[in-house]
Amino acid sequence: MARPGNTRRPTIRDVAAVAGVSHGTVSRVINGGHWVSPEARAAVDQAIRTTGYTVSHAARSLATGRANSVAFLLTEPQHLLFNDPTFALLLRGATEALAQRSMTLVLLVADAPVERANVESYVRAGHVDGVLLISSHESNPLLASLIAAGIPTVCTGVPLGDRAHVPTVSVDEEQSAREMTRYLIGRGYQRIAVITGPDDTPGGRHRLVGFREEMGDRFDPDLVEQDVYSSEAGAAAMTSLLERADDIDAVFAASDVMAVGAISALRRAGKRVPEDVAVAGFDDSGLAETTDPPLTTMRQPWSQISTMMVEMLLDVINGIPRESAVLPTTLVVRESA
Template sequence: MAKRPTIHDVAAVAGVSRGTVSRVLNDDRYVSPAANAAVRRAIAEIGYIVNRNARSLVTQRTGSVVMVLSEPHEKLFEDPNYSVTIRTAVRRLADRDISLVMMVAGDDGDRDRVIRYVRGGHADGVFLLSTHAGDRMVDALVDIAIPAVALGAVIGRESVIPHAAADDREGARQMTRHLIEAGRKKIATITGPMDTPGGIQRLEGFADVLGRKASRKLIEHGDWTRLSGESGMARLLERTPDLDAVFVASDLMAAGALATLRAAGRRVPDDVAVGGFDDSSVALSTHPPLTTIRQPLADVAEETVRLLLALIDGAEHVESVILPTRLIVRESA
């Protein structure tokens, strides 16, 4: 059986000292670019594999980050936004040889498992996804003092959990203005959950533009699922049968709203214009294709990982990041 390559073999092939190889493996910033490149080439050439257990004893790091999705398990597979976020985070972390551990915290038992996992020292940082206001898990993570960031603000904890997000409020303004400019007079909305920043801020943007016309009877609340878009649209039609437009706070919920309108015999956009939010893969699969707000989700995920890596590397403070949105016009509005 061939002998497994060692750090000494890497040093010999790279023409550097064992200490230099060790510094490269531990991401030491004081290694010259030339030495770093030589070591990386040697590692690839001889097939050296880092012994994570030995490395963690030296660095006091696990080489992993835990991503926590605070939604029921089935949402992980229903909503395409999550796959974009996970894929981007995995790729970005791999650049630093850091693994991503996915945990779903849909109920109290799940949240307790996350807290035990993190408290046990199994992760170097936490990436929070779709966190709801008042989640006790967040307070526990703050007490543990592990580096933590969120994709989207954690309501009430914005000053202690840095985040990256799209400009939800302005995106909702863009869509609502578009519906008005299209000549629509009675515009309704289906919001996201009102304990999430997207739910709150997209409703605020809608109300910013409509003012007093944003009456309660024109507002329904969803939970980001297709089913909630279907049921929310049904309730809106029952209360306000003469509505002629609806801004739905996610593409997935908008797909549900379109199904309800179709079942009710309402033509889109002739009778009712429909606008979504995300510009996810769902927006191109609906009939008709969905006019929506593009949030740069991959860029937001990249920024969230960047913030987390900075904290893991010892930064005492990082600034939250808000990225702009863009109206994408298709056939639904």
């Protein structure tokens, strides 16, 4: 056993000696605690603290053939990682969920073709055990490549296009958009515009579908703008809408960052929010509470999404089939609408 002043790192055998169990029992505790009695587990945990033993992840990887890490893969331009708080919320939640399992999260960004090629090579080389795919575009071939390579993958949102089965954690985009649109109609707004995301993303496409279906005969295609999820895009879209229809009295922006941009454009045009034009968002990502005025929005359960994605991916890595999950959103009413 390691003693004070001894620089040798404690080993599993040291822990076993202190705990009074076999080194095989110590190994089982370290690797998940299967087939170990509560008494033996408690003795091993105490011995680990006493000896100062730490797990060698390199040795574990050699023994198990696992990297003991997973990738958080964002298929968007790098600046959106810092400009859109939804990604930071998911990153934090996934990191915390993996830390509880003594696993590491590797952040990968793959928007440009050269980035996609590098990421694909990295993942195929076994540096991670699986992938949390945080955004997906129908035109992006990376998901298909991951599936073809047999890389365990879980997605946020339901990918568009003809994809092989891959587990997903999502919200009901269409129904959520319908609920927000129904709320705006119920508040008496007549000329309701929508600013939504790219048509090759699940949110961009399905939130527009939900808005259009709930509007019914009120739907006006001239009151629709689609662009990337950014504040700048939201501002440009709002400006274009006002140029075509100055009588707009409400706008549903399909992300909070777009809504922030829309509010800035309305102010530049001399419009008050909500007195002249009401603004609603989607996400409740942290921006909504600090916006002036605070933003009415659809809240996504970010912590639950990231935790469930991690749990789902670890099951898939271990060969346990998982079904996709759809989580509820919540309408949060604030001063903007």
